[in-house]
Amino acid sequence: MDKMTWADLIDFLPTLLHGLAYSLGISAVVIVFSIIAGVCVAFMRVSRYRSVRGPVLAYVEFIRCTPALVQLYYIFYVLPIFGLTLEALTAGIVGFTIIYTAYLSEVFRAAINSVAKTQIEAAISLGMSNQQARRLVIIPQAARVALPPTVNYLLSLIKDTSLLSIITIQEIMFRGLILASQTFKYFTILTEVAFLYFCVCFPLTILARRLEAKFERELGYGKSNGEKKKNFFAVGPWGASKS
Amino acid sequence: MKNEALIHDGTVSFKGVWKDFGGVPVLRGIDLDIASGEILALLGQSGSGKTTLLRCVNGLEVIQKGTIEVGGELIQDSAKGKNSLSSDIAQIRQSIGIVFQQFNLFPHMTVMENICVAQIKVLGRSEEIARDRARSLLDRVGLLEKAESRPLQLSGGQQQRVAIARTLAMDPRVLLLDEVTSSLDPQMTNDVLRVIGDVAKDGITLIVVTHEMGFARHVANRAVFMHEGVVAEDAPAKELFENPQNENTKKFLAAVLSHQ
Numbered sequence: 458m459d460k461m462t463w464a465d466l467i468d469f470l471p472t473l474l475h476g477l478a479y480s481l482g483i484s485a486v487v488i489v490f491s492i493i494a495g496v497c498v499a500f501m502r503v504s505r506y507r508s509v510r511g512p513v514l515a516y517v518e519f520i521r522c523t524p525a526l527v528q529l530y531y532i533f534y535v536l537p538i539f540g541l542t543l544e545a546l547t548a549g550i551v552g553f554t555i556i557y558t559a560y561l562s563e564v565f566r567a568a569i570n571s572v573a574k575t576q577i578e579a580a581i582s583l584g585m586s587n588q589q590a591r592r593l594v595i596i597p598q599a600a601r602v603a604l605p606p607t608v609n610y611l612l613s614l615i616k617d618t619s620l621l622s623i624i625t626i627q628e629i630m631f632r633g634l635i636l637a638s639q640t641f642k643y644f645t646i647l648t649e650v651a652f653l654y655f656c657v658c659f660p661l662t663i664l665a666r667r668l669e670a671k672f673e674r675e676l677g678y679g680k681s682n683g684e685k686k687k688n689f690f691a692v693g694p695w696g697a698s699k700s
Numbered sequence: 701m702k703n704e705a706l707i708h709d710g711t712v713s714f715k716g717v718w719k720d721f722g723g724v725p726v727l728r729g730i731d732l733d734i735a736s737g738e739i740l741a742l743l744g745q746s747g748s749g750k751t752t753l754l755r756c757v758n759g760l761e762v763i764q765k766g767t768i769e770v771g772g773e774l775i776q777d778s779a780k781g782k783n784s785l786s787s788d789i790a791q792i793r794q795s796i797g798i799v800f801q802q803f804n805l806f807p808h809m810t811v812m813e814n815i816c817v818a819q820i821k822v823l824g825r826s827e828e829i830a831r832d833r834a835r836s837l838l839d840r841v842g843l844l845e846k847a848e849s850r851p852l853q854l855s856g857g858q859q860q861r862v863a864i865a866r867t868l869a870m871d872p873r874v875l876l877l878d879e880v881t882s883s884l885d886p887q888m889t890n891d892v893l894r895v896i897g898d899v900a901k902d903g904i905t906l907i908v909v910t911h912e913m914g915f916a917r918h919v920a921n922r923a924v925f926m927h928e929g930v931v932a933e934d935a936p937a938k939e940l941f942e943n944p945q946n947e948n949t950k951k952f953l954a955a956v957l958s959h960q
C-alpha cells in the first residue's frame with residue numbers, strides 16, 4: 458500500500474478538483490432537464506387517458522428496472538451501431554437525463570397525489586378553473602413535498618456521474634483512475650476522491666433533512682386537516698418509512 | 701368578464717334531484733325551493749344525504765336526474781346527458797360559498813393569502829382592495845392579528861373562522877355550511893356559531909347542516925328534515941322543532957335533544 462502524504466494529496470488535488478467540477482457541472486445540467494421533463498412525465502402519469510399513461514408507465518418502469526450502467530453502455534456503444542453516434546459528453550447528459558427523468562417523475566407523481574382531493578375542491582369552490590387550481594394550489598404544495606426527495610436524487614446523481622468514467626468523460630473518477638494507474642498510489646488517490654465526494658454530498662443530506670422537517674411543519678404532511686395537527690408528534694407517513 | 705357575477709339573487713331550486721353512487725341511491729327525488737336570503741337548517745341522520753345535497757348545489761357532485769338552479773342559472777340539468785354541469789360552472793361557483801367540516805384552508809399560504817388568492821385571481825380585484833377586504837373580514841371574525849399566520853398554526857375554531865372569511869370575501873349570494881362545527885370543541889363551536897349568526901344578518905341565502913339544534917332553532921327561519929334521500933318534513937324552523945309532524949323527525953329530534 459502506498460503511504461499517504463500531504464505532498465501527494467496536494468499534488469493530486471487540482472486534477473481531482475477539475476474532475477469534480479465536471480461531475481458537478483454535468484449533474485447540474487442533468488437535474489435541471491430532469492426536473493422539467495419529470496414534471497411533464499408526472500402529469501402524463503396521472504392523466505385520465507390510458508393512451509397517455511400507458512407508454513409513459515412503460516418508459517418509467519423500463520428505466521427503473523435496468524441498471525444505469527447498462528443504459529449508459531447502450532447509448533454510447535449500441536446506438537452507434539444503429540447510426541446514432543453521440544459525443545461522450547452529450548451521451549452522458551442525455552443518458553442521465555433519461556434515467557433521472559424517470560426517477561423524478563415518480564417522486565413528482567407521488568407528490569401530486571399527496572395533495573388532498575379536498576384541496577382541489579376548496580379551490581374550485583372558490584371559482585378557480587382547473588388550471589388555476591393546479592397552478593395555485595396543487596403544484597405549490599406538491600413542490601414542497603417533492604423537494605426533499607429531489608435533493609436526495611441530486612445526491613445520488615452526483616455519485617452516479619462516476620459511471621461516466623467508463624465512457625471516457627473526464628470527471629473526477631476518470632481522472633483519479635488515470636492518476637492512480639500512472640503513480641500506483643491507489644490508496645491516496647481513491648481516499649481523496651471519496652473524501653471530495655463526501656464533502657459535496659454530506660451537506661446535501663443535511664439540506665434534504667432540514668427541508669423535509671420544514672415542509673412537514675408547514676403542510677402537516679401535505680394535507681390541510683385539523684386532525685393532522687393533533688398527530689403532529691406522532692409518527693407520520695414519512696416518519697414511519699424512515700425507521 | 702372575469703369579475704362579472706352571473707348570479708344576482710340567492711334563490712336555490714331543486715327539481716326532482718336524483719343522485720346515486722355506483723347504483724346506490726343517495727338522493728331520491730328532492731324538490732325544494734329556497735328563497736333569496738332564506739336561512740335554512742338542513743337536518744337529518746348521518747347518511748341521509750345532506751352533504752351530497754350541498755355538494756350538488758355547487759357542482760362538486762353530478763346528479764343523474766332533475767335540475768338545480770341557483771339565482772335563475774341552471775347549474776345542473778340531467779337532460780344534458782352524462783355531464784350535466786353548466787359550462788359556466790366556474791363562474792357560477794364564485795357566487796356560491798361552501799365551508800367544509802375540515803376547513804380545507806390552503807396550508808402553503810398565510811391566512812391573508814388564503815383570503816386574497818381567489819379575490820385576485822378569480823374576481824380580478826387589485827391586491828390592495830383584496831387585502832382591505834380580507835382585513836375587514838378578519839376583524840369581523842376576530843382574527844385580525846392572525847393575518848400572517850399559517851393555517852396549521854391556528855386552532856380548529858380559528859381555521860374554521862378563516863375559512864368562513866375566505867368564502868365571504870367572494871361576496872357569495874348563497875352560502876353552504878356543512879357541519880362546520882362538528883370537529884370543534886364547545887368553546888370553539890361557540891366562536892364559530894357567533895360568526896355564522898352574524899353572517900345570517902347579511903341577507904345571504906344560508907343552507908346550514910348542523911347538529912347544533914339550539915343554534916338551528918334560533919338562527920334559521922326554515923328547517924328541512926331529510927330521511928333516506930328524500931325531504932321528509934319542511935316547515936318554519938320554530939314549527940318543526942316545537943311540533944314535528946313526521947315520525948322520523950320526532951325520533952331524530954328526541955335522540956339529538958337527549959344528547960344535548
Ligand SMILES: Nc1ncnc2c1ncn2[C@@H]1O[C@H](COP(=O)(O)OP(=O)(O)O)[C@@H](O)[C@H]1O
Nearest residue numbers: 721722726744745746747748749750751752753
Ligand atoms: N363519494 C361517495 N361514494 C360512494 N358513496 C358515497 C359517497 N359520498 C357519500 N356516499 C354515501 O351516500 C350516503 C349519504 O352520504 P352523505 O351525503 O354524506 O350523508 P350525510 O351528510 O347526511 O351524513 C351515505 O350512505 C354515504 O356512504
Ligand SMILES: [Mg+2]
Nearest residue numbers: 750751752879
Ligand atoms: Mg355529512
